[in-house]
Amino acid sequence: MNCEDARPLIDSFADGELDLVNHVQVENHLEECLACDHAFRDRSALKKALADADLYFRAPTELRSKIRTALSEATTEPIYKRFFKSRWLPTLAAAALLVVAVPAVPCDGEPPPLPNNPQPIPTANSRTTAATAIQPIAPAARRPVVPVLCPRISDVTIE
Amino acid sequence: MKTSRGGTNNLVSGAKASADFEEVFLPHLDAAYNLARWLTRDPSDADDVVQEAFMRAFRFFSGFHGGDSRAWLLKIVRNTCYTWIKKNRPREIIYELDEEMHQATSGDPATVLQENIDRQLLRKLLDELPPAFREIIVLRDLEGLSYKEISSVTELPLGTVMSRLARARQRLHRDAAASATGVLG
Numbered sequence: 423m424n425c426e427d428a429r430p431l432i433d434s435f436a437d438g439e440l441d442l443v444n445h446v447q448v449e450n451h452l453e454e455c456l457a458c459d460h461a462f463r464d465r466s467a468l469k470k471a472l473a474d475a476d477l478y479f480r481a482p483t484e485l486r487s488k489i490r491t492a493l494s495e496a497t498t499e500p501i502y503k504r505f506f507k508s509r510w511l512p513t514l515a516a517a518a519l520l521v522v523a524v525p526a527v528p529c530d531g532e533p534p535p536l537p538n539n540p541q542p543i544p545t546a547n548s549r550t551t552a553a554t555a556i557q558p559i560a561p562a563a564r565r566p567v568v569p570v571l572c573p574r575i576s577d578v579t580i581e
Numbered sequence: 582m583k584t585s586r587g588g589t590n591n592l593v594s595g596a597k598a599s600a601d602f603e604e605v606f607l608p609h610l611d612a613a614y615n616l617a618r619w620l621t622r623d624p625s626d627a628d629d630v631v632q633e634a635f636m637r638a639f640r641f642f643s644g645f646h647g648g649d650s651r652a653w654l655l656k657i658v659r660n661t662c663y664t665w666i667k668k669n670r671p672r673e674i675i676y677e678l679d680e681e682m683h684q685a686t687s688g689d690p691a692t693v694l695q696e697n698i699d700r701q702l703l704r705k706l707l708d709e710l711p712p713a714f715r716e717i718i719v720l721r722d723l724e725g726l727s728y729k730e731i732s733s734v735t736e737l738p739l740g741t742v743m744s745r746l747a748r749a750r751q752r753l754h755r756d757a758a759a760s761a762t763g764v765l766g
Contacts, residue, residue: 433747481614
């Protein structure tokens with residue numbers, strides 16, 4: 423192992439997070455490379471400084487009480503109140519509005535003719551009366567027809 | 582007060598869920614607060630964020646099927662923190678990641694660190710790191726999470742955890758050495 427391989431692994435080595443093979447290789451490299459050994463000692467010193475500096479913030483005691491109270495309120499609250507506080511409520515309301523407001527697409531009428539296409543569009547709908555409009559389709563050109571209420575242009579093969 | 586049977590059952594199961602939740606997650610309150618405090622850099626904001634995170638965790642408690650409860654909670658705390666920061670201090674999210682891996686140092690940096698870095702200075706330097714660097718040092722060096730746990734909390738690949746932690750420490754070390762020799766601050 424050379425310096426280029428060892429340097430990216432020095433932090434993991436210092437943290438004891440390397441697998442055995444890499445750990446031994448880095449260890450051997452540090453014994454023979456002063457620069458990488460310095461880098462390792464830098465990391466170890468920084469880790470020690472961080473550990474000794476007492477940088478940990480402990481939660482205030484009142485926070486524990488606040489959380490307990492909030493949890494208690496949340497569990498004793500009636501379901502309908504919880505529903506109205508739900509963050510999904512606006513999304514549900516919007517979805518409901520869409521369902522009500524958007525009218526169903528009429529399926530009984532003829533689909534509008536395609537521009538520059540004099541032929542009527544064959545459809546997969548059984549209500550199509552113009553039987554002659556459906557021509558035999560060559561097997562290679564066949565595409566799956568999805569049974570939907572309204573035919574989609576993409577599902578129709580035009581010959 | 583008259584309560585329907587279903588209502589009573591709901592209350593009982595709610596109380597049980599709350600008790601179970603407290604038993605599993607309240608022991609990690611310090612860890613949650615520590616992460617939130619370092620990410621928000623304000624005690625009052627950290628209070629709010631941790632409360633919000635615990636309520637979120639409680640809402641999703643049914644989705645917790647055992648395993649590492651601390652990592653599960655810290656993931657929610659972290660996400661809540663970033664949501665809060667995006668809303669309240671959007672500029673903080675924009676950070677630069679220092680790609681320098683090989684920083685030339687003079688003398689014996691280990692000695693420099695041990696002799697000259699005091700607690701207040703180290704706290705200040707850590708506080709000034711970009712959030713992505715700060716959080717990874719907090720999770721590893723203050724909280725003692727394994728790389729795998731950090732990967733789970735931050736949703737980063739293990740390799741990115743390794744390289745980001747190395748860059749974060751490199752940056753902190755560089756700033757500390759510069760402070761100690763009077764280049765900074």
